[in-house]
Amino acid sequence: MNNIKKNRLKDQAFKVWGIACTLLGLVLLLIFLGNIFTDGIQRINWSFLMNLPSRSPEKAGIYTALMGSLWVLSLTTIFALPVGIAAAIYLEEYGKKNKLASILEVNISNLAGVPSIIYGLLGLEVFVRMMEMGSSVLAGSLTLGLLILPIVIVSTREAIKAVPKSIRDASYAMGASKWQTIYFQVLPASFGGILTGVILALSRAVGETAPLIVIGALAYVPFAPLSPMDQFSVLPIQIFNWITRPQPGFVENAAAAIIILLLITFVMNGIAVYFRNKWQKKLK
Amino acid sequence: MAREKNESVIESSLKRKYKLQAKGVNVFYDDFQAIKGISMNIKPNSVTAFIGPSGCGKSTFLRLFNRMNDYVDGFRMEGKIFIDNHNINKKKVNVEQLRKQVGMVFQKPNPFPKSIFENVAYGLKIQGIKDKTFLQERVESALKQVVLWEEVKDNLNKSALALSGGQQQRLCIARTLAVEPSVILMDEPTSALDPLSTAKIEELIHELKDKYTIVIVTHNMQQAGRISDYTAFFYLGEIIEFDKTNKIFTNPEKKQTENYITGRFG
Amino acid sequence: MRKLKEFVIEKLLLSSALITIAVTIGIILVLSIEAFYFFSEVSIVDFLTDTEWTPLFTNKHFGIMALLSGTLLTTFIAIAFAVPVGLSISIYLSEYAPKSFRKTIKPLLELLAAVPTVVYGFFALMVVTPYLQGIFPELSGFNALSAGLVMGVMIIPYISSLSEDALHAVPYSLREASYGMGSTRLQNSFRVIVPAASSGIIVSIILAISRAIGETMIVAIAAGQQPRLTFDPTVPVETITSYIVQVSLGDVQHGSLEYRTIFAAGITLFIFTFLLNTLSHKIRKKFQEKYE
Numbered sequence: 051m052n053n054i055k056k057n058r059l060k061d062q063a064f065k066v067w068g069i070a071c072t073l074l075g076l077v078l079l080l081i082f083l084g085n086i087f088t089d090g091i092q093r094i095n096w097s098f099l100m101n102l103p104s105r106s107p108e109k110a111g112i113y114t115a116l117m118g119s120l121w122v123l124s125l126t127t128i129f130a131l132p133v134g135i136a137a138a139i140y141l142e143e144y145g146k147k148n149k150l151a152s153i154l155e156v157n158i159s160n161l162a163g164v165p166s167i168i169y170g171l172l173g174l175e176v177f178v179r180m181m182e183m184g185s186s187v188l189a190g191s192l193t194l195g196l197l198i199l200p201i202v203i204v205s206t207r208e209a210i211k212a213v214p215k216s217i218r219d220a221s222y223a224m225g226a227s228k229w230q231t232i233y234f235q236v237l238p239a240s241f242g243g244i245l246t247g248v249i250l251a252l253s254r255a256v257g258e259t260a261p262l263i264v265i266g267a268l269a270y271v272p273f274a275p276l277s278p279m280d281q282f283s284v285l286p287i288q289i290f291n292w293i294t295r296p297q298p299g300f301v302e303n304a305a306a307a308i309i310i311l312l313l314i315t316f317v318m319n320g321i322a323v324y325f326r327n328k329w330q331k332k333l334k
Numbered sequence: 335m336a337r338e339k340n341e342s343v344i345e346s347s348l349k350r351k352y353k354l355q356a357k358g359v360n361v362f363y364d365d366f367q368a369i370k371g372i373s374m375n376i377k378p379n380s381v382t383a384f385i386g387p388s389g390c391g392k393s394t395f396l397r398l399f400n401r402m403n404d405y406v407d408g409f410r411m412e413g414k415i416f417i418d419n420h421n422i423n424k425k426k427v428n429v430e431q432l433r434k435q436v437g438m439v440f441q442k443p444n445p446f447p448k449s450i451f452e453n454v455a456y457g458l459k460i461q462g463i464k465d466k467t468f469l470q471e472r473v474e475s476a477l478k479q480v481v482l483w484e485e486v487k488d489n490l491n492k493s494a495l496a497l498s499g500g501q502q503q504r505l506c507i508a509r510t511l512a513v514e515p516s517v518i519l520m521d522e523p524t525s526a527l528d529p530l531s532t533a534k535i536e537e538l539i540h541e542l543k544d545k546y547t548i549v550i551v552t553h554n555m556q557q558a559g560r561i562s563d564y565t566a567f568f569y570l571g572e573i574i575e576f577d578k579t580n581k582i583f584t585n586p587e588k589k590q591t592e593n594y595i596t597g598r599f600g
Numbered sequence: 601m602r603k604l605k606e607f608v609i610e611k612l613l614l615s616s617a618l619i620t621i622a623v624t625i626g627i628i629l630v631l632s633i634e635a636f637y638f639f640s641e642v643s644i645v646d647f648l649t650d651t652e653w654t655p656l657f658t659n660k661h662f663g664i665m666a667l668l669s670g671t672l673l674t675t676f677i678a679i680a681f682a683v684p685v686g687l688s689i690s691i692y693l694s695e696y697a698p699k700s701f702r703k704t705i706k707p708l709l710e711l712l713a714a715v716p717t718v719v720y721g722f723f724a725l726m727v728v729t730p731y732l733q734g735i736f737p738e739l740s741g742f743n744a745l746s747a748g749l750v751m752g753v754m755i756i757p758y759i760s761s762l763s764e765d766a767l768h769a770v771p772y773s774l775r776e777a778s779y780g781m782g783s784t785r786l787q788n789s790f791r792v793i794v795p796a797a798s799s800g801i802i803v804s805i806i807l808a809i810s811r812a813i814g815e816t817m818i819v820a821i822a823a824g825q826q827p828r829l830t831f832d833p834t835v836p837v838e839t840i841t842s843y844i845v846q847v848s849l850g851d852v853q854h855g856s857l858e859y860r861t862i863f864a865a866g867i868t869l870f871i872f873t874f875l876l877n878t879l880s881h882k883i884r885k886k887f888q889e890k891y892e
Contacts, residue, residue, distance in 0.1 A: 057784045057786070064785075065696050067692075068688050068696055071684075071685045072709075074685060075685070075757075079712060079753075081727075085723070086722070132616075133616045133619055136613045137613070137617035137620060140613035144613060147407075153621075154618075156881065157620055157624055160624065160881075161620060161624060163873060164814075165816070165869060166816070167814065167845070167866070167869075168866055168870055171627075171631065171844070171863060171866045172626055174848075175634070199620065200620070214444075216440065216444035217444060220440065220506070220509075221446070223433060223440075223510075224433060224456060224457045224513065225430040225431065225461075226430065226456075227430055227460075227606055230460045235446060238448075253714065257715075257716025257718070257719075259718045260816035260820075260844075266848070286817075290718050290721070293721065293725065293726075293821055308719050308722060428602075
């Protein structure tokens with residue numbers, strides 16, 4: 051076989067290999083989603099959703115974990131959304147040329163790469179101990195809020211960057227001040243993009259386990275939180291707890307809870323993508 | 335001595351006759367000099383055209399009058415710019431106030447991604463005006479001035495981006511008119527438009543002259559000939575000639591002007 | 601009045617941005633202070649050279665190497681799997697695949713990174729380990745192999761997405777030159793494009809390594825809780841991250857030496873990931889200059 055034919059063969063072989071690799075990841079994902087689905091789908095019923103945790107697998111439910119996740123998600127949003135958007139506005143509209151801005155940028159990209167468990171350690175010392183919040187919903191939400199802050203900032207910046215300069219020019223030329231331009235033109239125009247980024251950050255937060263374990267979120271909480279200072283659990287921690295239990299019934303519970311968690315995660319991702327497409331159309 | 339005094343009296347009475355003035359203006363972007371020693375007087379209620387090859391400072395000079403160059407990195411100016419006899423670069427001048435007096439229309443139509451109504455009302459909104467009736471009156475009046483009212487009056491809530499290019503540009507003009515400025519600066523307003531829309535806007539400029547002082551940068555010499563009263567020929571940051579449009583196009587003083595007009599260089 | 605309002609707004613926005621600096625300072629301070637107390641009781645030499653990590657037993661050893669080896673072993677397995685697969689995907693998508701395929705596949709692959717890690721952990725323990733035990737009967741119920749492989753699946757998009765962006769950024773003119781001389785796509789990819797995009801690809805690998813080192817739940821669920829200095833992927837190990845989880849789940853007294861061990865472990869982890877991230881940032885900067 052001469053060289054050209056050999057090379058062609060190698061080329062085709064790599065093409066097959068490339069497709070195989072691409073599909074490998076997706077096929078694996080499908081396999082294990084299918085596996086979890088068959089393991090857990092039987093277990094899902096109304097009582098599963100509404101029951102409190104219990105020592106016996108048949109009686110246990112995810113109610114407190116679901117409520118805990120809802121609480122944490124809400125408070126995390128309240129903290130991370132305004133701070134993240136404000137910081138992004140500063141970096142994109144005000145801080146463009148000064149040295150402080152480049153330090154901030156480097157710092158934020160560093161924070162995005164810090165393992166989530168380290169945020170847990172930070173939250174433990176500062177929120178749980180020093181600020182004496184205990185292992186409360188508030189401490190957990192602040193910890194997660196700091197965790198997703200870099201994500202919110204980066205995606206908000208991207209959304210703001212996408213607003214064309216011509217719109218800012220037109221606004222300034224009409225005598226609007228910097229803040230008026232930002233508030234009346236830039237923010238409304240970038241709203242869809244910001245929303246997308248926030249939803250994606252929150253869909254990440256809903257699946258976070260390690261930092262909340264470190265700050266002391268419990269696995270066995272017999273009540274749903276009624277105030278931000280209450281103790282709490284979240285869905286991923288409940289799943290983790292059930293995985294580590296020896297009784298076989300808990301495996302089903304874990305699988306069922308995973309289905310719920312994945313449903314929430316994928317729905318949130320889907321909503322985010324929907325908003326992103328809608329917003330990109332609007333700007334054109 | 336006496337003669338000098340007389341001259342200064344004449345000078346100052348001349349000053350009041352001018353809407354816009356530039357005195358010994360030099361503009362630098364870092365080390366590059368974009369404008370070299372330009373002085374100019376523009377009368378009120380006139381249309382003045384700036385012509386000349388690309389990159390010769392026309393837009394830069396235009397933007398001195400609403401201080402839009404302030405946002406460009408490395409911008410530095412020497413000399414003075416006056417509007418209604420006031421030096422607009424003094425520290426105490428509120429640049430936002432200035433821009434309500436001096437409106438600008440850009441080369442590529444840039445309506446806000448909002449409704450037609452919100453676009454035209456924007457300039458009033460940022461002044462804090464909330465009175466709905468007042469806003470509606472101003473919006474209607476502005477849209478009528480640009481001959482867009484009949485076409486959009488039933489669809490004021492439609493997105494401005496759904497309009498055609500020519501309509502969008504007229505909308506942008508209406509937007510500046512709504513705040514009732516006294517000067518309108520236009521930076522190649524029709525270069526991105528088709529001939530029909532261009533004609534409509536030229537007609538519009540002709541009618542606006544009665545109420546406003548208009549300065550227009552244009553690449554299109556025929557356009558300058560059609561709509562302006564005065565024309566300034568820019569070349570490499572200097573004004574080669576500035577005179578009544580008629581004169582510039584039929585009997586220019588400078589050879590360079592004649593060469594440009596007749597197309598010997600572009 | 602207006603100027604005052606603008607000034608106040610700017611400063612408010614600035615203070616929000618400064619919170620990020622406070623976070624970094626907070627992390628560094630918290631880790632350093634607790635580690636400082638730790639090292640006042642345990643010598644750094646012991647910490648770095650002891651081969652056992654048993655702070656919770658009566659016979660205490662504080663050798664971080666036992667935990668580090670668990671972290672590095674699982675990371676190595678993950679990377680050994682994810683790099684060839686991820687790179688092949690990126691080359692295929694960038695040089696071979698039709699645009700429409702690329703557009704649909706890319707978000708699907710990124711889904712791999714969106715799955716919560718506790719779910720991956722379940723999969724590693726409940727599906728992968730039993731399956732691998734069918735092939736290697738000596739494989740223990742908790743081991744580094746399953747956890748490492750599943751981590752590898754999770755980080756595939758880190759490598760494939762970023763590498764593909766890097767390959768895509770290579771100017772088309774280079775490809776034209778190469779195809780014009782009659783090379784196949786394979787030759788073009790490996791001899792011209794990949795070397796040209798090498799910094800971007802290296803950055804993606806470094807970031808994937810950093811992500812794997814910091815991963816917690818997959819290893820906490822499937823890799824075991826036995827700190828052990830070993831390269832054997834079939835036995836239980838413990839990583840830095842799963843150790844921290846183990847202690848947090850238990851009843852350790854605040855302010856005790858055992859409590860402080862999680863910060864000593866944490867600061868080690870932080871230093872590793874910080875160095876990796878800084879390295880990737882420096883390479884990325886150089887890379888950007890190259891194409892400008």
